[in-house]
Amino acid sequence: MWKTWKPEIIRAIILLAVVAAAALLLNWVRTPILFAAADRGMIRKADAGSLKGVWLIDSWKHKGWPEVDTGAPKSDGAVGQDGSNSGKRTEPKVLSINAQQAKDLFDQGGCVFFDARMPQEYEEGHIPGALNWPYELFDQYYDKYIKELVQDECIVCYCIGGSCDESFHLSQSLAYEGFSEAYLYEGGIEEWRFYEYPVKTGSEP
Amino acid sequence: MTGEPNTSAALDDRSRSTAAVSAVPPVVYHVFRILLGLIFVIASLDKIESPWNFGRAIHVYEILVGPLAYLISPMAAIMPLLELVTGILLIINRWVRPASLLILAMNIVFIIAIASVIVRGMDIDCGCGLDKGVLASIAGTQADAWALVRDFVVLAMNLVVLFAPQSGRGRSRAACMPPCSPPQGGDG
Numbered sequence: 025m026w027k028t029w030k031p032e033i034i035r036a037i038i039l040l041a042v043v044a045a046a047a048l049l050l051n052w053v054r055t056p057i058l059f060a061a062a063d064r065g066m067i068r069k070a071d072a073g074s075l076k077g078v079w080l081i082d083s084w085k086h087k088g089w090p091e092v093d094t095g096a097p098k099s100d101g102a103v104g105q106d107g108s109n110s111g112k113r114t115e116p117k118v119l120s121i122n123a124q125q126a127k128d129l130f131d132q133g134g135c136v137f138f139d140a141r142m143p144q145e146y147e148e149g150h151i152p153g154a155l156n157w158p159y160e161l162f163d164q165y166y167d168k169y170i171k172e173l174v175q176d177e178c179i180v181c182y183c184i185g186g187s188c189d190e191s192f193h194l195s196q197s198l199a200y201e202g203f204s205e206a207y208l209y210e211g212g213i214e215e216w217r218f219y220e221y222p223v224k225t226g227s228e229p
Numbered sequence: 230m231t232g233e234p235n236t237s238a239a240l241d242d243r244s245r246s247t248a249a250v251s252a253v254p255p256v257v258y259h260v261f262r263i264l265l266g267l268i269f270v271i272a273s274l275d276k277i278e279s280p281w282n283f284g285r286a287i288h289v290y291e292i293l294v295g296p297l298a299y300l301i302s303p304m305a306a307i308m309p310l311l312e313l314v315t316g317i318l319l320i321i322n323r324w325v326r327p328a329s330l331l332i333l334a335m336n337i338v339f340i341i342a343i344a345s346v347i348v349r350g351m352d353i354d355c356g357c358g359l360d361k362g363v364l365a366s367i368a369g370t371q372a373d374a375w376a377l378v379r380d381f382v383v384l385a386m387n388l389v390v391l392f393a394p395q396s397g398r399g400r401s402r403a404a405c406m407p408p409c410s411p412p413q414g415g416d417g
Contacts, residue, residue, distance in 0.1 A: 035327035047310035078280045078302040
């Protein structure tokens with residue numbers, strides 16, 4: 025049995041090794057190419073960020089993922105810069121905040137809240153004052169909002185909560201666009217409702 | 230392999246192990262092979278385009294935690310290309326068994342991961358790569374019981390492809406057994 029399958033298994037291992045080497049090489053070279061294209065204005069930085077490669081020693085847990093409940097929001101360096109004015113590019117970081125921190129930012133004002141869900145969901149109930157920027161329609165809304173925002177403005181992104189991805193992607197994309205203070209409210213509107221914080225219905229912010 | 234003294238015994242082993250699927254008509258084998266190849270090619274495209282998003286999909290499974298989190302990036306880099314290459318090999322009928330073995334390994338990983346999600350009562354995207362368009366509406370995007378059923382269907386198809394007697398360019402010398410004639414040419 026072993027002798028009949030041995031050549032096939034050896035081939036499978038060779039195939040795996042070759043593909044692994046090619047994949048790691050591909051992911052290693054694609055990131056600088058994408059960011060070089062972004063620097064030349066050929067693609068948006070947000071696209072370069074979301075399409076960038078991964079490399080063997082990267083850890084999504086420590087490098088690319090939002091940190092969870094890491095303390096009160098900070099305005100000084102809590103969020104990484106795009107780094108286009110420095111020789112070395114750093115990963116933009118989006119700080120994850122909990123419900124209380126989101127409420128504090130809401131009460132204090134000064135932060136722009138973005139609801140990353142589709143318009144119909146937004147109309148069914150959203151955080152008062154939050155603007156609707158559906159991540160699935162990122163490009164359509166890009167021109168509408170990007171000119172109005174100042175890059176040192178504080179932004180908070182949320183979606184329905186739980187495991188929804190839209191707010192994560194929106195916050196990361198905006199961080200890559202250079203927004204220096206981007207927060208991700210992972211609990212989303214479900215958690216916001218759970219704590220009976222104010223909710224507004226309709227298409228108006 | 231053909232020159233080894235115990236070849237006939239090995240072939241007997243192979244005959245017994247493949248008895249259950251050797252009755253599968255060639256057309257079924259070829260349909261499964263091509264279908265399986267297409268599924269893996271299509272599923273790989275989004276992941277190859279954005280390994281970063283695929284890494285997040287792996288991350289939210291919360292299986293690779295602590296020091297194991299360092300495996301997420303290599304997996305996010307390697308697995309999509311592996312899916313693409315094995316899918317293409319199945320479609321073009323070359324190195325079918327090695328490709329099928331790798332698909333089997335990936336499939337087992339998927340099944341364990343999705344089963345663990347169901348057991349833990351999590352509600353997450355499966356990260357299967359079929360997140361858009363018609364395929365998503367048919368196949369669904371959540372890591373749920375339906376995703377598990379899909380994976381078992383893929384597993385069954387893959388086992389047929391793996392154990393069925395092969396013919397044509399996809400066979401290897403080791404895979405060749407009566408009535409399959411010895412391969413001609415370099416693919417081996």
